Amino acid sequence: MIKAILFDLDGTLLDTNELIYKAFCTTFKEVLGIVLPKGEITNLYGKPLKDSFANYTEDKQIIENLIKTHRNYNDLHHDDMCQPFNGVLELLTKLKEKGIKCGVVTSKRKNVAIHGMTLGRIIEFMDIIISPEDTKKHKPDGEPAMTACEFLGIEPKEAIMVGDSPYDLMCGKNAGCFTCGVEYTTLNINELLKVEPTYMVKNPLDILKLI
Template sequence: MSAPFPLDIKAVVVDLDGTLLDTAPDLAAAANRMLADLGRPPVPMEVLKTYIGNGVSRLVKRVLTGDMQAEPDPELFDHALKLYQRHYALHVADASRPFPGVREGLEAMKAAGFNLACITNKAEQFTIPLLLATHLHGYFELILSGDTLPRKKPDPLPLLHACEHFRIAPQELLLIGDSLNDAQAARAAGCHIFVVPYGYNRGRPVAELDVDAVVPSLLEASKLIRNAA
């Protein structure tokens, strides 16, 4: 932990996949439906979880290649991405659910007067229906998807945009996420960063990340902050 607690902040930004919601079952199901359409065998959930965290395009590339950074044949990728997006849009919230402590944590932060935002690399066409279906949409004053701005996490732009929106300094904002992407974005923006251990950090332990705290839940995170407004 690199900062004194409780942190004096004015706004809390929360990541979606792996932080707010366990979306892996629906992401995996869409991937395996895509593979079935392509005549390929399914990929186990344990492997698919390590592919989540950099948006749908990168997820599809990893599923096609079995590699975290490799590039598939462009024509195959374009076809596969369309298949994936169709399947995921139809089943975006079949099995996705909030993690334990999420709703309670958001309620506590809202009651304490923090500005709340959701920033995700997921495309808006999936983000909004998913938040609405899981009844989390109403908690957030600002929702930034992966295609809302020109750049997404780990670029600091979405966090700096949130700071401008709430008219606060970067050090007055806390990001709660689950991955290296979140940690890099927060540090680049000059914001505070907590991570949860239950998410999708490409299969790596979050204890390795440069963060202010690893918190077991959003409810526990709410106990480490106070409103500086």
């Protein structure tokens, strides 16, 4: 029996896809002087920034500069480019009516995640928010999802981890949760399918059919 749904945040509940894309574009151009294909940039979605930038330089100081530039862009433009996907508020309302616990497992800094969730009016539905500050290991390791389940007092097999990137699905799978990929991802959907998620949904409200 499913007792909880764990959600990735960006690209799953909140439509910040364009914000993240422009943040990466600006960062790579300003710091490294390079312009990357869109597909290469979207493949970085869902990963901790440190891991994403480590693919382009081994210099720790440059990586820190990349992270700082990315975060500065995000902080500056976040509020104008962040809103829930269609159907998200209705989904969360119905899940709570059914007594299903809800949580967010994100690679985003907690203060920024909370701000975006407050802006999008979804924070009131959440029973737990797990961000990188809360665990030693991060996606795709299972620790973040396992930590959320422990807090909620449930077994991982009683939860579904929902996300728009392979890292989200691998996190859920490594924790022992069921997994659900979203077809409205901006990533190559074949990358999600390679992880062999338990479910795939076309829109947020389809998640109701899984419980």
